Amino acid sequence: MSLTRKDRILKLIVEDFIQTAQPVGSHYLLDKYNLNVSSATIRNEMNQLEKEGLLEKTHTSSGRIPSTKGYKYYIEHLREKRVDDKIKNELKTIFDSSSSVEDILGKSCEVLSNMTNLASAVLGPGARDERLVNVQIVPLNNKTCTAIFITDKGYVENKTFVLNEETSVQDLKKCIEILNSRLAGTKINELVDKLEVIKPVLSDYMTNYAYVYNVLLNTFYEFSKGRSEFYGKEKLLNQPEFESDASELKKLFELFENPDYIAEMLDKKDSNLLIGDFDSNYDDVSVISHTISVDGSDLGKIAIVGPRRMDYEKVMNNLDYVAQQIIEHLSKAKVRDEVSKDEKE
Numbered sequence: 001m002s003l004t005r006k007d008r009i010l011k012l013i014v015e016d017f018i019q020t021a022q023p024v025g026s027h028y029l030l031d032k033y034n035l036n037v038s039s040a041t042i043r044n045e046m047n048q049l050e051k052e053g054l055l056e057k058t059h060t061s062s063g064r065i066p067s068t069k070g071y072k073y074y075i076e077h078l079r080e081k082r083v084d085d086k087i088k089n090e091l092k093t094i095f096d097s098s099s100s101v102e103d104i105l106g107k108s109c110e111v112l113s114n115m116t117n118l119a120s121a122v123l124g125p126g127a128r129d130e131r132l133v134n135v136q137i138v139p140l141n142n143k144t145c146t147a148i149f150i151t152d153k154g155y156v157e158n159k160t161f162v163l164n165e166e167t168s169v170q171d172l173k174k175c176i177e178i179l180n181s182r183l184a185g186t187k188i189n190e191l192v193d194k195l196e197v198i199k200p201v202l203s204d205y206m207t208n209y210a211y212v213y214n215v216l217l218n219t220f221y222e223f224s225k226g227r228s229e230f231y232g233k234e235k236l237l238n239q240p241e242f243e244s245d246a247s248e249l250k251k252l253f254e255l256f257e258n259p260d261y262i263a264e265m266l267d268k269k270d271s272n273l274l275i276g277d278f279d280s281n282y283d284d285v286s287v288i289s290h291t292i293s294v295d296g297s298d299l300g301k302i303a304i305v306g307p308r309r310m311d312y313e314k315v316m317n318n319l320d321y322v323a324q325q326i327i328e329h330l331s332k333a334k335v336r337d338e339v340s341k342d343e344k345e
Contacts (some may be wrong), residue, residue: 010066011074013049013065018309024063025062025063026046030042053282054069068277071308074312079312091108093323094108103297110232111168115314119230119232119306121229122303123266129153132185134337140171144163147159147176150221166207171206174206178201179216182198192221194222219273231255244339251282262303265289288304288312288316289319290322294327302323302326304319
């Protein structure tokens, strides 16, 4: 990669700060990297980078650190695109042993978390425009059942529960019939309110409707809340930004409790890259995501969550590679399934 002197200095500052979490000064750069220029020349270039908004000065040091604009410039123009062979082998193992989309996304995020030493996430697709197709009930024995909820986007949610003494499998089946007749076509995020409306109907058909109603209410609430999961959150305990500041760590874990907010911010900014772009509570948090879409069907996003000072080269290269491989694998699997279905017909 052929770089101008100014770009090379910015690249060194970004990468050094990522590794050390310490502001970078001109003398430090000269001594560590044996640059063939004077300290004054380096200082002049750093001053220019600061004027351009790519570097910023801290209050506690004469050194500089990358700004949000500096990180974004680094990502777009200065990072080298290479992928660790280890992640390629890990993905092959996942694809060979996993069949469901949820399993592939989850295990891939575990690999990303381990490779980057940061938290990762599966941010499920929004339920705003998704509708319930039907609910199916599968009795496992005379007191245990699994309810299967299916949406028009092909998403499936399972809920297994044990019936109380006053409720029979037949009561539950009757309840499900009512749900399918009254709730089919309802938007997922409206199910909880709609269930409340038909509560009197359930009471007319079932003597002991309260237990089943509460189980379904909880299931619909979880169903509409989103399909997001985080991996490796504990790895952030070792990051300097959080390990010495309990309040920052607390705010970060509050963010994990609200994955919908992360997804909403990504949508609002219309970007897969947020570097301190949340509100002021999360100005030292970065999220990098990649949408998983197969044949126009949005399966959600996979994302890396960490401090603003993260190894963007490693994170973005690995995340992009993993996402592309998942999409390619799922696309091929879909084609195979369609061919198999045609052959059977």
